Amino acid sequence: MQRQNQTHFISKLLLPKTHTQKLSTIAILLSNIAILPHIAYANCPTPIAGSAVVQSGGICNYTGDNFKDKNRDNAVIDISKGGTATFTAPHVDLHKIRYGTSDGTYAAIFLRPEQDLTNTAIFEGDVTVHKATSSRYPRDIIIGGGNHLHIKGNLNISHAESVNGGSLFALNGDGDWGNARTDTSMIIEGNVIADTAGASFIRMGNGKYVFNKNVSLNSTGGTIKVFENTSGQLLFQGKTTIMNDKTFLYIPPTATPTIIFNQFTITNPNDNEIFTLGNGKTTMNGNSIFNTPNADAIRLYSDATFENNGQLSVTSKDGITIHAIPEENRTAVFNNLSQGNINTNKQIIVNDGAGKLVINNQGNLSSTAALFQNTQNGHIDVTNSNILTGFLVSSNTDTLNLMNTGSWYNTANSRLDNLVNTGTITFISPSNDQPLILTADNYSGGGTLIINSHWDDLGNTLNGISKTDVLKIKTIDGNAITTIKIHGNKIGNITAKNQQQFSTNVIEVENDHSGNLFIGTAETYGPYEAQLKRDGNNYHWTLQSLPNIEIINQPVVGYIQQPFVNRQMIYSQLGKLHERIGEQPHLLFDKNDINKRIWTRVRYGYDMFQGKKRFATKTQSGFIQFGQDLIFKLSEDKTRQYTGITLTYGWAKNSFFDKYRTKNAIVTSNKFTGSARTDMFSLGSYHTYYSSTGLYIDTVGQISWLQNRYRSQNTQTKQNGYAFGASIEIGKPFPLLNPNIAIEPQAQISYQSVWLKSFNDGIKAIQKNHQDSWVARIGTRVTWNNNKQNHEPVFYISANLLKMLKGEKSQIKIDNQIASEHFSDLAAEFGLGGQLPLTKNLTLHANVHYVLGIQDRNQVYRNSTLSRESYNGYLGIRYTW
Numbered sequence: 001m002q003r004q005n006q007t008h009f010i011s012k013l014l015l016p017k018t019h020t021q022k023l024s025t026i027a028i029l030l031s032n033i034a035i036l037p038h039i040a041y042a043n044c045p046t047p048i049a050g051s052a053v054v055q056s057g058g059i060c061n062y063t064g065d066n067f068k069d070k071n072r073d074n075a076v077i078d079i080s081k082g083g084t085a086t087f088t089a090p091h092v093d094l095h096k097i098r099y100g101t102s103d104g105t106y107a108a109i110f111l112r113p114e115q116d117l118t119n120t121a122i123f124e125g126d127v128t129v130h131k132a133t134s135s136r137y138p139r140d141i142i143i144g145g146g147n148h149l150h151i152k153g154n155l156n157i158s159h160a161e162s163v164n165g166g167s168l169f170a171l172n173g174d175g176d177w178g179n180a181r182t183d184t185s186m187i188i189e190g191n192v193i194a195d196t197a198g199a200s201f202i203r204m205g206n207g208k209y210v211f212n213k214n215v216s217l218n219s220t221g222g223t224i225k226v227f228e229n230t231s232g233q234l235l236f237q238g239k240t241t242i243m244n245d246k247t248f249l250y251i252p253p254t255a256t257p258t259i260i261f262n263q264f265t266i267t268n269p270n271d272n273e274i275f276t277l278g279n280g281k282t283t284m285n286g287n288s289i290f291n292t293p294n295a296d297a298i299r300l301y302s303d304a305t306f307e308n309n310g311q312l313s314v315t316s317k318d319g320i321t322i323h324a325i326p327e328e329n330r331t332a333v334f335n336n337l338s339q340g341n342i343n344t345n346k347q348i349i350v351n352d353g354a355g356k357l358v359i360n361n362q363g364n365l366s367s368t369a370a371l372f373q374n375t376q377n378g379h380i381d382v383t384n385s386n387i388l389t390g391f392l393v394s395s396n397t398d399t400l401n402l403m404n405t406g407s408w409y410n411t412a413n414s415r416l417d418n419l420v421n422t423g424t425i426t427f428i429s430p431s432n433d434q435p436l437i438l439t440a441d442n443y444s445g446g447g448t449l450i451i452n453s454h455w456d457d458l459g460n461t462l463n464g465i466s467k468t469d470v471l472k473i474k475t476i477d478g479n480a481i482t483t484i485k486i487h488g489n490k491i492g493n494i495t496a497k498n499q500q501q502f503s504t505n506v507i508e509v510e511n512d513h514s515g516n517l518f519i520g521t522a523e524t525y526g527p528y529e530a531q532l533k534r535d536g537n538n539y540h541w542t543l544q545s546l547p548n549i550e551i552i553n554q555p556v557v558g559y560i561q562q563p564f565v566n567r568q569m570i571y572s573q574l575g576k577l578h579e580r581i582g583e584q585p586h587l588l589f590d591k592n593d594i595n596k597r598i599w600t601r602v603r604y605g606y607d608m609f610q611g612k613k614r615f616a617t618k619t620q621s622g623f624i625q626f627g628q629d630l631i632f633k634l635s636e637d638k639t640r641q642y643t644g645i646t647l648t649y650g651w652a653k654n655s656f657f658d659k660y661r662t663k664n665a666i667v668t669s670n671k672f673t674g675s676a677r678t679d680m681f682s683l684g685s686y687h688t689y690y691s692s693t694g695l696y697i698d699t700v701g702q703i704s705w706l707q708n709r710y711r712s713q714n715t716q717t718k719q720n721g722y723a724f725g726a727s728i729e730i731g732k733p734f735p736l737l738n739p740n741i742a743i744e745p746q747a748q749i750s751y752q753s754v755w756l757k758s759f760n761d762g763i764k765a766i767q768k769n770h771q772d773s774w775v776a777r778i779g780t781r782v783t784w785n786n787n788k789q790n791h792e793p794v795f796y797i798s799a800n801l802l803k804m805l806k807g808e809k810s811q812i813k814i815d816n817q818i819a820s821e822h823f824s825d826l827a828a829e830f831g832l833g834g835q836l837p838l839t840k841n842l843t844l845h846a847n848v849h850y851v852l853g854i855q856d857r858n859q860v861y862r863n864s865t866l867s868r869e870s871y872n873g874y875l876g877i878r879y880t881w
Contacts, residue, residue, distance in 0.1 A: 441474045495817075581845075
């Protein structure tokens with residue numbers, strides 16, 4: 001019984017009836033349930049071994065493994081009328097031995113086309129289609145419109161025929177076995193090995209056809225032909241290896257198929273191109289090798305899209321990978337996807353037509369020749385979002401545009417009609433003596449240019465000698481800024497000469513534009529920096545922002561001032577006697593049983609220095625210091641001597657400023673250039689002598705290990721060093737009118753020495769550095785104590801004059817050039833402090849100071865012109881026993 005009769009039978013059973021008729025229908029249905037499983041198989045043929053299978057409708061299983069077209073001039077497996085045939089043998093052999101009655105129906109497997117039904121053939125194992133010896137065998141596998149073939153194993157197919165139009169696979173193609181149905185399908189799960197002596201490989205219409213594993217074809221002929229006005233899918237998901245002598249893939253202009261290859265290799269010794277792509281989308285995944293030494297490899301016509309998503313290697317007659325031939329007012333498209341990679345010594349693609357070629361690169365395209373080129377009066381639009389390596393040249397009669405959001409490595413002189421660069425263009429010159437020129441009629445920026453630029457001294461000439469790659473533009477579109485960088489970031493050994501200096505032009509613009517649309521910096525010899533400066537419509541390098549004002553590299557501003565900051569840290573740690581341990585013992589106690597002391601103190605300070613020339617620093621610093629007396633001596637004349645050690649951890653956070661900080665060769669209002677942090681660990685000792693009259697002599701010394709960590713722009717680096725400091729202080733209190741009030745003149749001289757190691761921040765090499773300083777202090781302190789016999793609090797005010805005898809200069813050496821700043825050497829200090837006894841043996845002391853520079857005013861970054869202004873405070877605690 002055919003499927004139509006089965007459907008009619010069941011529908012009659014389910015038609016609405018009277019109650020009596022329903023009961024009768026149920027009885028009939030129950031009586032037939034037992035035979036329903038056999039209805040589908042009622043008309044299944046029972047083939048004789050070695051004969052053909054002709055099935056009309058039904059669902060049939062076949063256990064045989066050898067079928068032939070004996071006694072018939074048609075297909076070996078012939079399924080029609082919605083039939084489903086399943087072949088369960090692990091290996092099925094199909095033999096065509098007869099001549100056949102027509103070109104279009106004689107096949108090994110024939111699933112006849114249907115308008116509403118679906119014929120299905122399923123092979124559970126491998127299939128072999130054997131080569132026949134007769135002279136006409138037009139088809140091997142025919143899948144008519146709307147049908148489905150599923151081979152779960154491998155397929156081995158051989159074909160010998162001398163009639164034009166034959167093929168190994170006819171997939172919903174032309175003639176009586178094709179139609180417009182798009183649900184036609186084939187899947188071959190295993191490997192396919194095929195050969196043909198003249199027939200096509202595949203003739204394809206609508207539907208989806210999948211080769212799941214490897215395909216190997218050795219053929220004379222062996223073409224994939226897509227029929228007009230169809231839009232099928234052909235997927236090669238394994239490795240495909242082809243040897244043939246004809247065009248392998250032909251897509252006509254009216255077809256829109258999707259064809260995907262994976263790991264594709266083809267060799268064709270004849271003079272036929274391998275791919276003729278007239279429309280649709282063809283994609284190459286994985287490594288693809290085209291070997292056709294006597295013809296073009298790929299021809300891309302109007303409306304066609306070709307995609308590469310792997311390594312594509314081509315050996316062709318002219319070495320060109322792709323020939324595009326779009327007609328006028330038509331477009332062909334080449335997409336190099338994210339895994340796509342083409343590396344060649346010829347053009348990757350040429351436009352041989354008068355139409356438009358669109359190239360989208362998301363992968364890597366590289367050529368030692370022109371990357372893309374028009375051979376006629378065509379039009380090429382390139383969008384690059386990854387890597388291009390090579391040059392681009394347009395003429396006066398064609399159009400070549402580039403939108404670059406990725407990286408283009410330009411290897412020779414290039415010319416473009418329109419260039420949009422929001423990515424990076426890097427000039428790769430074959431020789432430093434041959435600068436490159438990139439010309440664009442219209443330019444839109446926002447990205448980066450990395451160029452070769454060299455600028456060196458030449459005798460006594462002001463501007464030296466310079467060579468540079470050049471960007472030449474007619475018109476700039478928009479106002480996006482392009483950043484110019486140079487290879488290695490160092491431009492040469494040009495030195496600043498206290499006059500305006502200029503290199504040759506880096507950017508040349510023919511038409512007017514507004515603003516500085518090209519900016520850049522380049523490192524030079526010594527502490528200086530070259531910056532790109534606009535001059536008219538052109539841009540060139542300069543070393544000066546103003547006459548006689550050199551442009552200093554921003555990180556260097558911090559390097560210059562940091563030794564001075566380190567010395568200030570040592571000075572504050574040495575400190576003064578009363579800041580360290582508080583008041584003299586006899587001011588609180590008359591007893592002689594005070595033998596030793598242990599103490600600690602903390603400091604926080606905020607210091608601002610503005611140099612005499614152009615640099616300034618702002619510092620937040622502090623430390624915590626521990627000390628203990630190790631030796632105590634009390635003489636008969638009541639003199640006391642204390643000897644002890646100190647341990648200190650200090651830190652500083654520094655911000656640096658340049659009065660002439662420059663951007664785009666113009667002095668800016670933002671003076672900040674960078675920052676640094678210092679960590680310092682110190683070990684010291686002290687010896688203090690107190691006479692019975694209150695005279696004291698205090699000596700202190702310490703050694704320190706330190707690390708400076710710098711941060712400026714995109715530069716981060718660190719520098720290690722060590723330091724030494726020493727101080728001697730003398731003072732004596734004298735009572736005033738009131739015995740509770742005393743005045744104490746003081747004098748102190750201290751020495752600081754810093755050794756900093758050399759370092760390289762990746763741009764500048766800073767040589768090792770040793771700097772020292774001497775600071776003298778004279779001043780007085782006025783104290784008040786209510787009753788020194790009764791452990792009362794002590795308060796005081798102080799005033800000092802600070803004189804830097806040596807060390808007001810802070811400097812570094814770069815490339816044997818010295819860069820320095822001078823700071824004011826004279827300041828006044830005012831203080832307020834006191835001491836509070838907490839118990840008989842425990843006291844708390846604190847003080848605050850304000851320091852004011854009193855000469856060498858300069859305004860670098862503040863509203864004030866003071867050379868120095870500092871605020872600092874100390875808090876300490878002391879235990880005696």
